[in-house]
Amino acid sequence: MEELSLRERKKHATRVLLMETALSLFEEKGFDNVSVAEIAEAAEVSKATVFNYFPTKVDLVLAGGKAHISEPANVVRSRPVGQTPHSALRAYFLRMLKHHEPMAGLSLHPLVLRVQRIVRQTPGLALKAMDHRRQASELLAQALIEEGSSELTARLVATQLMHTQHILAQTNLQRIHAGETPEEIYPDAVATAEHAFRLLEHGIGDFMRREAEPSDAPDTAFHDTGSRAEADCRVAYAPGEDDTRRAVEQVLRDAEDEIFEELADPDRL
Known part of the structure; x- marks a missing residue:
């Protein structure tokens, strides 16, 4: 910051102000519920100034x-x-x-x-x-x-x-x-x-x-119904x-x- 000119430091300060103001509003109301006009008003700048620094919300x-x-x-x-x-x-x-x-x-x-x-x-x-x-x-x-x-x-x-x-x-x-x-x-x-x-x-x-054959142990998530030679999944999940x-x-x-x-x-x- 010390190496920046006065004009560049002012621009940086404005940029940070706009971002911090916007983040506070987003935290309070949610991003989708805040307009650029509200951000400009809270930061006490024009809407055009916001768009000069940030092309989009x-x-x-x-x-x-x-x-x-x-x-x-x-x-x-x-x-x-x-x-x-x-x-x-x-x-x-x-x-x-x-x-x-x-x-x-x-x-x-x-x-x-x-x-x-x-x-x-x-x-x-x-x-x-x-x-x-x-x-x-x-x-x-x-x-x-x-x-x-x-x-x-x-x-x-x-x-x-x-x-x-x-x-x-x-x-x-x-x-x-x-x-x-x-x-x-x-x-x-x-x-x-x-x-x-x-x-x-x-x-x-x-x-x-x-490196070895997989275990032959039955999958515990399945069981034989006894009446049919097939396995039914016993895990009900919604x-x-x-x-x-x-x-x-x-x-x-x-x-x-x-x-x-x-x-x-x-x-x-």
Whole structure:
């Protein structure tokens, strides 16, 4: 901040004011129940000023992550001679861990934690964050194609690299929200990252090779009716509200289906 000009510091202060004002309203009323006009009024600025800093309402929450979309592709393009894309992105993620970056899931910055909570509570924002990951993967694939990779291989490799980073970050984030500090998590986070990128480097072809025949013990979830030579499932299950909610949240976290892109369009919110 000390290196910024006075004009740049004022712009930064306005940006933070708008974001904090918006987050407070979203926390109080819910993201979908707050208009840009309300945010402008609460921040004592014009609606046009809000849009000058944040093109959409979604950007008031996700602008931080959006700024990182092109980073993986840029890291790969700028890697030195002799370094693989895998090695470059491994080093990139380990640097983010070292500096407790939000994109590595190790930040305790209050603003970052507020954003993460609102995203978890708002399906539309979760979908948009998912789309940001998709865009990052597509840009990374394009960087690989530019260097001579086939489109199929580039997309397969990019998807694996980006989704690995996402899972690692989410693992760290869960521990942050459970009350652990970045310092407590960091050694495990590094070890987990090394393991994950080692799997990518050497492949999973021999993973969990079965060394013995499976047990012949009957499945305890089934039983013989006695009158028929068939097994009937004896587990009756009907999903309740909590099960349904968890299932939906799981889809929102892990699905990479591009059909959600339209649903996440900020113009619909």
